[in-house]
Amino acid sequence: MVRTRFAPSPTGMLHLGAARTALFNWLYARHHGGEFVLRIEDTDRERSTREAVEAILEGMRWLGLESDQDPFFQSHAMLRHQEVAWELYHKGMAYKCYATPEEVEAMREKARAEGKPPRYNGLWREKEPGAAQENQPFVLRFKSPQTGETVIQDLVQGEVKMQNELLDDLVLLRSDGTPTYMLSVVVDDHDMEITHILRGDDHLTNTFRQYHLYQAMGWEIPQVAHIPLIHGQDGGKLSKRHGAVGVGAYREMGILPEAMANYLLRLGWGHGDEEVIPQDRAIELFDTDGLGKSPSRFDLTKLMHLNGIYLREAHDTELAGYVKELLEKQGVALDKGQQALLERAMPGLKVRAKDLNELADSALVYFKSPIELLDEKAEKFLTPENLEMLEKFANVAQAQEAWDHEVLEQAARDFAEAEDLKLGKVAQPLRAKLTGRTISPSVFEVMELLGKEESLKRLRAVL
């Protein structure tokens, strides 16, 4: 059975790249009817924080990427990792290295100077510790093969080769006895029976070193797929200087999780001409053959476009729920009647918004008075002549028996004709007076939803 994992280290926000990796792993498992698990790689206790774990879980929940098991914390498996390290040692596949960090650094410098890859030179590989090493600190290093080449079959990159002499003897246990990342991932992926690893291609070179660890333990090697990283607009690795990199920030920008997931899916993965791919369709289509080999740039504009699409297709009840919350945050509480109004107003509002914040703001015309909302552009429409004209129109409106947008629009058309005005010359001042803004859904729709009483009240109010 297919089993994938997402293994973030909890040192900050849920990065967009990480979110995409999580999404791919989740989709791969779902597509193949397998399982998806979350492993928190918190072995660096200096940098790992409780808040970061929360942010990751929160982000995953938001994106709808539920895992099939409770999150596994790597730090809890430390004993197991050490056990494997010592097993390797007893099998003669690892050795104690007494070189100090300074000595190792010197080796690197020397190699660098010789134009070779900076690496540990294997000083203690065959050397037996003498009396001088008694009670001295040491690290446990893995005996990496020094000759031949390693070939891995990557689901995305294809066949990738590496000369083994380029690999140095990686540290398995630090001088304080704690396991390193390189050891822990391998042990955990094996113990958790992970069959497929989809991760950023910054891990590609690690794969060669991990390969030999699997071999040394006689373990089966999982399939790997290294996906190119997400870059910023300038082509560099996506980082803070490109703007928001945490999914939480996009949530706050009013992005719908469905849109975020769809956008992330299409960054580095494609299926013909399909652009709008909701979750169930994504599960149906996703596989590694659709993954691209070249890095892609993050484009906020396209994300926003997709958000608009999902916004328009979203259920009015759902959107009204989001908006209600956002309005409450700004201190605008809605009673039951207003909530119903909000939902009815949604079709007219959602086609005009590109994110939830805009949507919430546009809904204000129904809940705040024109005086409160009045902006400069709208004010310009409220000239003495226009106000006079609107007074006349108020009488026309009041005379209407039925109160719906069609009737009102026809009344406005007739009125405009009688006054020898274009409809726009009536509608725009009307909008300004009614909403305090120059942008809103159809004024006639606004009037219908506001109701006759409220509409006339606003129309006749002295600003």
Next chain:
RNA sequence: GACCCCAUCGUCUAGCGGUUAGGACAUCACCCUUUCAAGGUGGAAACACGGGUUCGAUUCCCGUUGGGGUCGCCA
């Protein structure tokens, strides 16, 4: 610096030896229109370069250039 990876419109991508090189975002024009959106129609826009292989290369191979990644007792 060494090693590894990548290279189609500005961006995301389709293409898997023979296509008028397709779609989407953005952009421009027009239409619709009470504003703003949405929508409709149309336009401009790409195979990085140089060698091969082949009857024929965007597609296969090599090199150049450009970009990215990795070289920790971080993960």
